[in-house]
Amino acid sequence: xxxxxxxxxVSSCGAGADALTAxxxxxxxxxxxxxxFGACLPPGLRLNQYAARPHAPGAKSSxxxxxxxxxxxxxxxxxxxxxxxxxxxxxxxxxxxxFLAEAESGYIADREAGAQAVPLKLRGTGRVATHIAxxxxxxxxxxxLTTACxxxxxxxxxxxxxxxxxxxxxxxxxxxxxxxxxxxxGFSSMMLLSPQGCRPFDAxxxxxxxxxxxxxxxxxxxxxxxxxxxCGGANVCDTHNVISTNIDGxxxxxxMADAIRRARIGKGEIRAIKAHGTGSIDNDAAxxxxxxxxxxxxxxxxxxxxxxxxxxxxxxGAIETVAMVKCLRAGFVPPALGxxxxxxxxxxxxxRVRMEAKPGYYMLNFFxxxxxxxxxxxxxxx
Amino acid sequence: MAEMKxxxxxxxxxxxxxxxxxxxxxxxxxxxxRADLRDALADCGLNIRRAGHFCELALAGSQTVxxxxxxxxxxxxPVYLGTGIGEAGNTRALFKQVMSDGAANASPYGFVAxxxxxxxxxxxxxxxxxSRNMTVCQxxxxxxxxxxxxxxxIETGASNTALAxxxxxxxxxxxxxxxxxxxxxxxxxxxxxxxLYLSCxxxxxxxxxxxxWDFVFAEGDRGGFAKEAASLIGKTGLSGGNAFLLPGFxxxxxxxxxxxxxxxxxxxxxxxxxxxxxxxxxAFAAASVFEGRGRGQRVCFHVNTGTSGRAFVFAILAYA
Numbered sequence: 015x016x017x018x019x020x021x022x023x024v025s026s027c028g029a030g031a032d033a034l035t036a037x038x039x040x041x042x043x044x045x046x047x048x049x050x051f052g053a054c055l056p057p058g059l060r061l062n063q064y065a066a067r068p069h070a071p072g073a074k075s076s077x078x079x080x081x082x083x084x085x086x087x088x089x090x091x092x093x094x095x096x097x098x099x100x101x102x103x104x105x106x107x108x109x110x111x112x113f114l115a116e117a118e119s120g121y122i123a124d125r126e127a128g129a130q131a132v133p134l135k136l137r138g139t140g141r142v143a144t145h146i147a148x149x150x151x152x153x154x155x156x157x158x159l160t161t162a163c164x165x166x167x168x169x170x171x172x173x174x175x176x177x178x179x180x181x182x183x184x185x186x187x188x189x190x191x192x193x194x195x196x197x198x199x200g201f202s203s204m205m206l207l208s209p210q211g212c213r214p215f216d217a218x219x220x221x222x223x224x225x226x227x228x229x230x231x232x233x234x235x236x237x238x239x240x241x242x243x244x245c246g247g248a249n250v251c252d253t254h255n256v257i258s259t260n261i262d263g264x265x266x267x268x269x270m271a272d273a274i275r276r277a278r279i280g281k282g283e284i285r286a287i288k289a290h291g292t293g294s295i296d297n298d299a300a301x302x303x304x305x306x307x308x309x310x311x312x313x314x315x316x317x318x319x320x321x322x323x324x325x326x327x328x329x330x331g332a333i334e335t336v337a338m339v340k341c342l343r344a345g346f347v348p349p350a351l352g353x354x355x356x357x358x359x360x361x362x363x364x365x366r367v368r369m370e371a372k373p374g375y376y377m378l379n380f381f382x383x384x385x386x387x388x389x390x391x392x393x394x395x396x
Numbered sequence: 397m398a399e400m401k402x403x404x405x406x407x408x409x410x411x412x413x414x415x416x417x418x419x420x421x422x423x424x425x426x427x428x429x430r431a432d433l434r435d436a437l438a439d440c441g442l443n444i445r446r447a448g449h450f451c452e453l454a455l456a457g458s459q460t461v462x463x464x465x466x467x468x469x470x471x472x473x474p475v476y477l478g479t480g481i482g483e484a485g486n487t488r489a490l491f492k493q494v495m496s497d498g499a500a501n502a503s504p505y506g507f508v509a510x511x512x513x514x515x516x517x518x519x520x521x522x523x524x525x526x527s528r529n530m531t532v533c534q535x536x537x538x539x540x541x542x543x544x545x546x547x548x549x550i551e552t553g554a555s556n557t558a559l560a561x562x563x564x565x566x567x568x569x570x571x572x573x574x575x576x577x578x579x580x581x582x583x584x585x586x587x588x589x590x591x592l593y594l595s596c597x598x599x600x601x602x603x604x605x606x607x608x609w610d611f612v613f614a615e616g617d618r619g620g621f622a623k624e625a626a627s628l629i630g631k632t633g634l635s636g637g638n639a640f641l642l643p644g645f646x647x648x649x650x651x652x653x654x655x656x657x658x659x660x661x662x663x664x665x666x667x668x669x670x671x672x673x674x675x676x677x678x679a680f681a682a683a684s685v686f687e688g689r690g691r692g693q694r695v696c697f698h699v700n701t702g703t704s705g706r707a708f709v710f711a712i713l714a715y716a
Contacts, residue, residue, distance in 0.1 A: 054494070054501075112512065112533075114487070121495055133491035134567075135575040138480045138675060139512070140534035144704050153612040156706070157541045160482065160512040160533040168530060172545065179552050199494050200507030251475070251529030253521035257508050268526070383508055384517035386529060 015393075016174040016244045017236035019184075020094025021336045022086035025227035025323045026062035030089060034333070035340040037322050038348040039368075044323055045211060045223060054199040058209050061193060062225030062324025079113055079228070080145055083190050086230035087150065090186070094232045098151060101232070104184040105155040107173045108143045109166030111328035115194040142190075154182065160328070163290075163382030164249065165189065167331025167390060170231065174244040177235050184235070189332025190228040197327070198224060204257075206294055212325065214291030214318035214350045215298045215364050217357040222292045225324015229332035242339045243393040245375070246277025252385035258296045259381050266304025266387060270377065273389035277375070284314045284391075285374040286347050288338050289364065290381045291318025292325050293352065297381060302360035314377075317365040321351030331380050335390065338378060342371045342394045400551040404601035405592050405712070409460035410683035411436065411453060412588035412671035413566075436460050440522040446505050447518060448486040450479070454515040454563040455522060457589030457683070461559070462523055465593050467600075474528035474555050475520050476546045478538030478562040480675020481576050482512030482531070485567050515563065523559070536646055536700055537610070538562055539590070539679035540708040544608040550596050557596075562679025563589035566672070578703070579673055583645060586672015590679030602686055606632050606695070606711035615705040618654055626658035628709045629697045638692055640665045642681045644700020645673035655699065665696070678710070685714050692716050 023030065026044040027037040037044055045060035055061075064082070091098065117136040124131040140158040147156045155176075159168045166189025173185035201207050201224060208221030233244065250272060252265030259265045274281050289301055305313045319334050326333055341348055350364035376392045411433070436456035437444070444451060454477060462469055487510040490502050508514065513531040520529050528549075532541040539562030546560035566587040567573050573585060594605065609628045613621045639662045643652045656662060671680045678698050685696045693716045701707045 112482075117491070118495065121491070132572050132575055133495070134484060134488045135572075136481070137576060137578065138533060138535050139482075140480070140538065144535060144702060144706070148704055155610055156534065157537075158533045160531050161516075161529070162511050162513055172530070175554075176548075179548060181548065196490065196494055196502070200490070200502045200504075200510075203501040203507060204504040249528045249530070250526060251517060251520045253517060253526065256514055256517050265526075382513075383511045384513040384529070386513055386517075 015236055015238055016177045016233050018231055018242045018339055019234045020090040020096065020232040021230065021339065022089025022093060023229040023333055023336050024064060024082050024086055025333055026064065026225055027323050028065055031336050031340055034337045035344055038337060038341055039344065041351060043321055043351055051195050051198050054195045054202065056202055056207060059207055060211060060223065062223065063193065064226055078116065079190055079192050080142060082228045083146055083188050084149060086188060086228045087186055090230040090232045101150065101152055101184060101186055103154045104152060104186050105173060105176060105182045106143055106147050106152050107169040107185055107187045108158045109169030109189045109328055109331055110139060110158065110160060110191060111162050111165055112139050112160060113142055114196050115192040118194045118196055161382060161386045162384055163327050163330060164380045164386045164388040165328035165331065167380040167388040168249055170244060170331055170335060170390060171247045171249055171388060173233050174247065177233055185233045186230060187233060187332060188228065188230045189329035191226045191327045191329040193224060193226045208293060211352060212293035212320040213352040214289065214293050214321060215302060215357060215360055215362060216353050217355040219293045219295065219298060222294050222325045223320060225326045227323060227326040227329045227333040229329060229336045231332055231336060240395055242342065244390060245393045246273055246391040247389060248272035248276055249388045252387055254385060256384055259300050259385055259387055261296050261300040261303060263300050263303025263307050266300050267307040269387040269389045270304060270308050270379065273377065273391050277391040279375055281309060283375045284377050285372060286314050286369060286376055287316035288334060288378040289316045289318045290379045291320055291350060293320065299360060301379065302362045305362065313362060315365050315369050317347055318350040335378060338376065338392065345371050347371050401553060401596045403547045403550045403605040404595050404598045405603040405605060406595050406600050407461045407465040407593040408683040408686040409457050409464060410588065410590045410680045411457045412680055413586055442518060442522050444518060446509060448483055448509060450483050450485060450563060450565040451515040451518055453565055453587065453589040454561065455518050457561055457563060457591040458519040458559060459522055461591040461593050469523050469525065470557055471525055472527045473525055473557040473559055474546065474549055475516050475525065475559045476530050476532065476542035477516040477519065478532045478542035478676050478679065479512060480535050480538050480564050482533060483510045483514065484576060485565055486510040488567055536644065536675055536702045537708045539676045540608060540710055543605065543710060546594055547605050547608060550594055558594045559591060560594060561589065561591035562676030564674040564676045566674065577673065577675060584672040586674045586677060588671045588674065588680045590683035592682055603712055603714040606713055608710040610706065610708045613705055613707060618651055621651065621701065621707060622654035622658055625655055625699050625707060625709055629659060632711050638694050640694055640696045642667055642696055642698040644698060645677055646701045647699060682712055685712050
């Protein structure tokens, strides 16, 4: 079994994983008017940004994501009652869509200094993991996965698999994103940003609400006992369209069914689902269709977190898993913030009030560009 | 634990830049003359008009490995693609679009195409797959990780087949690209793609993946590096006697010499001279092991280091 031994996080909710629970318990969103993205941000749009960014774009010094990741890992170590020595031989698996904010801020800094500005002056996304392993004295395997919005969900899946196969005894998994003007501009050009924020599965949803976050999860091999476990999961590429999964829900159904099969449970054992729930027209339609296709008229209660701390892109796998586990341990599943009216074409309503969290199985879904779909199964034991 | 299965190689394909011999008889990689991928892409059945060069490299390699396989690939075959810098060309173009003075909005398709897992999407789509699909981005070890994850799936029975590949593109000029791939002055920039089709079954097999290992050594400790790498190579029990060392682009002459001294009888095959240096060049090496068959059974050991005291070794057996 793969136990979740420790967790840490930084997000628009604040520093620390407990800040996530507080926001979700209070039912409060943490978006603010977008800072430091200037003309590329459509008027009135809000973002879920770190309360204290390492550096703002356009400053003389570059943004650095490494300190935030290290802080999250250190929090996870404390949470797991582990010392740095205990992860010396652990694997480090990072999931991110990329660290373009660093290249961007470096480009701006060079331009402002009158130096030749080199576009995409980056040694490659994997250099961050290499640096962090060195900083923490980690000598185990180091790898970075870049599968867009499923990146850190896949990092959890891959790490859990390596532990199950006894390739690792312990793994540090991190998901991290820093928003860049590049990303904000890109999503804006695709008309995917919503002025009304994230309204998951809502009849009047109009797009996503971008965010940035970092979360770390320490996984380890353990025999069954109290705690939270990753007990299965699946990843499948839907080659229907490079931007989004097929809205007929077939691929969504497929990956959820595969995850349930690999967890060796029945679909009736899923107590609740943490949906991807971006608030985009197509994603929520596809996800709703997929849930109905699999569960028929017994769709479990489901919720979404992106109304609370935004769609954190490659980091959403890790941060939303941390948020889910923290809430389960606190005894509740939060409602889907931003939902008010059922979309009859979907025919499903997410949680509108808090649900009591009981021991059992919970599903977490994530979907991304490139048709990349991931579903994880958590087992929560008190 | 259940018995581990062997990982057989059923097909291999390497795509590299144009290579030619200069007036002094020296083999040169002419990366500014990009590989002509039209033939390899002609039958892929996709409209990839707006895909970038990186995507074309990945797709050309994967389509070629499937054609050489000569049979249908099971739809549940996972895809593992390793790349050091991914969609560099597309991202660079968008960078200039968004960041320059008088900046314009990014083009929507250009933004999506800049996502590093777009290439793996097209690899899967062209092959008719509906399966696990991972893009690994770990600098010089991107392909090694793709190979490790794919081989692990097969060894443990998680999958019966797998596609493991690597690709990286060169975005000129060199003065810019050197920031993405630091090289010494004498090293030629390269680009390319390499793919292996792997299986737990040996019907039609052309070789085997014997192992993928990584280790950490004290930076600058050439002796320690050579000792550990040689120890891992020695564990296969096949070194010496038609064994080849394929040194990665981060190994300098002294490191190569140190390894050769510890592995008597091993020959050095400098594949980098054919493809130039790029993060996923190990993929080109792995696939090119199977070129020019008829050389007898060969066991090839690829060794490379990163920039901070880490190293990877993988071993491939090519049948006669």
